[in-house]
Amino acid sequence: MSKLAHRVESISPFHVMAILDKAKMLQASGEDVIHLEVGEPDFVTDSSVANAGIEAIQKHHTGYTSATGLPELKKTLSAYYKKQYQVDVSPERIIVTSGASGALLLLSSLLVNSDDNVLMPDPCYPCNRHFLIQVGAQAKLVETHSSQQFAIDLEQLSEYWDDKTSGLWLASPSNPTGAVLDQAYLETAFSKVSRLGGHLMVDEIYQGLVYEGEDMTALSISDDIFVINSFSKKFAMTGWRLGWAVVPEWAIEGATKLAQNLFISAPTVSQYAAVRALEDDVLVGCESRRQVLDKRRQFLLKELDRLGLPVVAPAQGAFYVFVDVSGITGNAMQWCLGLLDEYKVALTPGDDFGFHNSHKYVRFAYTCNEARLEEALKRIEQYMKRKDA
Ligand SMILES: Cc1ncc(COP(=O)(O)O)c(C=O)c1O
Incomplete structure (x- = not known):
């Protein structure tokens, strides 16, 4: 019988895969899932x-x-x-x-x-x-x-x-x-x-x-x-x-x-x-995309503040915001799964990125447009209210 190398055991799958699998299942059954979990913006490669x-x-x-x-x-x-x-x-x-x-x-x-x-x-x-x-x-x-x-x-x-x-x-x-x-x-x-x-x-x-x-x-x-x-x-x-x-x-x-x-x-x-x-003209396009991301970022930060969700690191770059959800849950992974299940918003739990206090955090990726972000935040607000109730 052939055996896999021991190192395969030491490689952990992404927790977000559980989220992605679930999101795909929901989408296949016709649900409108908002993806804030993927590390890839909704932009396409410049046509030139x-x-x-x-x-x-x-x-x-x-x-x-x-x-x-x-x-x-x-x-x-x-x-x-x-x-x-x-x-x-x-x-x-x-x-x-x-x-x-x-x-x-x-x-x-x-x-x-x-x-x-x-x-x-x-x-x-x-x-x-x-x-x-x-x-x-x-x-x-x-x-x-x-x-x-x-x-x-x-x-x-x-x-x-x-x-x-x-x-x-x-x-x-x-x-x-x-x-x-x-x-x-x-x-x-x-x-x-x-x-x-x-x-x-x-x-x-x-x-x-x-x-x-x-x-x-x-x-x-x-x-x-x-x-x-x-x-x-x-x-x-x-x-x-x-x-x-x-x-x-x-x-x-x-x-x-x-x-x-x-x-x-x-x-x-x-x-x-x-x-x-x-080439310069393509770099101009990159700069416009950066500005679009910045607008999304500012919107997201404002909304997270309104919802009382603390942003725990300065969101200065990339397209991520790291948020502490320990005020509302003891387990960020379960919270993410519940949010996806009930309100069809996908986020990445902190457990994917490390071990220390990782259960407290979630990562938001502002990889979709502002209208979708706005809708996602409305749904998160409803989820939080329902959880509070
Ligand atoms: C910090 C970091 N390094 C490396 C990679 C790998 O990227 P790629 O192989 O697509 O260039 C990623 C992908 O998300 C990343 O976030």
Whole structure:
């Protein structure tokens, strides 16, 4: 009898899958479900970017590219860093991957030995810990607090660090909280991690979706910081499966070897489309979408305040708001399931993102238009009233 590898046991499914399955069932039976659980806005890829992909197919650009990416895309990304963030990043340091997910797998393989651990805040993006399991390592989730915006207290960093710690992984803006880490925090993190002999990785997948605070890149602090990014969110290209990692000079050779062996190359058609995505007129479209998201965010924050639902982290970026529901329920997951069942609004429970006090929180994703958001909040209000009764 064939057996699955032990690591499969250690990988937990998303709790939100239970919500999604239920939402699908309800929808199939004709119910009007409002989705505030998905980490993907309702925008579609810019048509000129889509056309660049179609043109690439028509021109028969359907073979592999070089393992670290199409040279033209790497050059364009390098110019993008210079223009948007005034940072010099040579094209050679850019490794194009299949989404930020591919970059996470690449960096786990590149930087983390089996049996090592990597520090990251609790809560954070849940797949991080699963990529580490893939390489025989593990995430060491560090308890954080709403009073510190769910960021790791860097004063305590050396206490969390042990002789098996390989590095620190952060994300800014954060999923699930939407909080943005500032330059000073990242500088301190980098200097402390360097002193401890580890690596710093910053996930910048929500870069460019910042409404308050500074939209920056950790690459402005040091060439020795590892950064991952993606075309998924800002560019509304989730299904094109394209992202990238930026690595220091000394890591290029190792990253190239791994990219060759793990992936051969990232999707070619998507890479041609992505070159177009970085042109000025498309970036203007990205900015308009950011403004639309900001309007939704402000509306949501105002409404949550009216409903007396505390927002526990500054919702400065991405498209998430992290809310404390412990005033009305002892179990956010059950509360979410009840809300979906009775009022057909889907949210993501905090349990998906960590363990510390996770039963208290839910994540709202403002990924649908304002009219739908308004309707969702009306339904939540009714649910809360009914629960109070
Ligand atoms: C923080 C974070 N990192 C990485 C990813 C992976 O994104 P992708 O593989 O679509 O680029 C996501 C997706 O939601 C995310 O939220």
